Amino acid sequence: MGATKTEIYTIPQNSLALTAKVLAHPARVAILHYISRQEGCICNDLVNVIGLSQPTISQHLNEIKKIGLLKGTFEGKNLCYCINKEKWEELQGLFNSFFNKINQNCC
Amino acid sequence: MGATKTEIYTIPQNSLALTAKVLAHPARVAILHYISRQEGCICNDLVNVIGLSQPTISQHLNEIKKIGLLKGTFEGKNLCYCINKEKWEELQGLFNSFFNKINQNCC
DNA sequence: AGGTATTATCGTAATATTGCAATATTACAA
DNA sequence: TTGTAATATTGCAATATTACGATAATACCT
Numbered sequence A, B: 001m002g003a004t005k006t007e008i009y010t011i012p013q014n015s016l017a018l019t020a021k022v023l024a025h026p027a028r029v030a031i032l033h034y035i036s037r038q039e040g041c042i043c044n045d046l047v048n049v050i051g052l053s054q055p056t057i058s059q060h061l062n063e064i065k066k067i068g069l070l071k072g073t074f075e076g077k078n079l080c081y082c083i084n085k086e087k088w089e090e091l092q093g094l095f096n097s098f099f100n101k102i103n104q105n106c107c
Numbered sequence C: 001a002g003g004t005a006t007t008a009t010c011g012t013a014a015t016a017t018t019g020c021a022a023t024a025t026t027a028c029a030a
Numbered sequence D: 001t002t003g004t005a006a007t008a009t010t011g012c013a014a015t016a017t018t019a020c021g022a023t024a025a026t027a028c029c030t
Helices: A010-025 A026-037 A054-066 A085-100 B011-023 B026-037 B054-066 B087-099
Strands: A070-075 A078-083 B070-075 B079-081
Touching: A010 A026, A010 A054, A010 A085, A010 B011, A010 B026, A026 A054, A026 A078, A026 B011, A054 A070, A085 B087, B011 B026, B011 B054, B011 B087, B026 B054, B026 B079, B054 B070
Parallel strands: none
Antiparallel strands: A070 A078, B070 B079
């Protein structure tokens, strides 16, 4: 009991859910929102921008990275992140195609 | 410790996260997927379609209802659900506008 | 090599989510 | 009103998530 029964769903259903899970925390929304508005990569100011501790930010970044939404690169001594635009657009498409299939012949 | 610090984020950030949270479980994706493909309202076949117990389905439906994504109406003795199309489109817009603001001048 | 700044990992406590059995509620039919 | 079918609620166990202090690792600089 207690654990999600992933085996009873289709691959696309699980995959949309996993993606949504990343957006299901306001810290990760805030992080993505912030990064996506920057002109270039962002380096180490996230902890100041969001109001969470450094380990917590690191954990959230890791969740976002796991689904391939970030490109990271070393620049000097700092790890710098920016959005992986291809993945970003792929996810947008995923959500869009989910929202697009709807019938409305009732109520 | 352990609880999301909602107070440090903006209203739109929290609201996108709350919406994403509903889509962050494959059962709810499957339920929405199924309902949205039906010709009319669906009545009481969800438990057979998805492989979960009746109380669990009921709980998931409740999560979906909470964000206004379902319209429910009594028809005979059965409670019937269908998608609230206005809300559905509103959420699609929410995700789209989130995905649309992105700069990409690096990497 | 030693110092500093930045990010990652570990360990752990608090909280949230998931799932179901048991039970209650609701609406209708006979 | 009694029975039946469908949905909701309660209570609880299992698991997952969130957050942070402490600590480790990494890369640079002097």
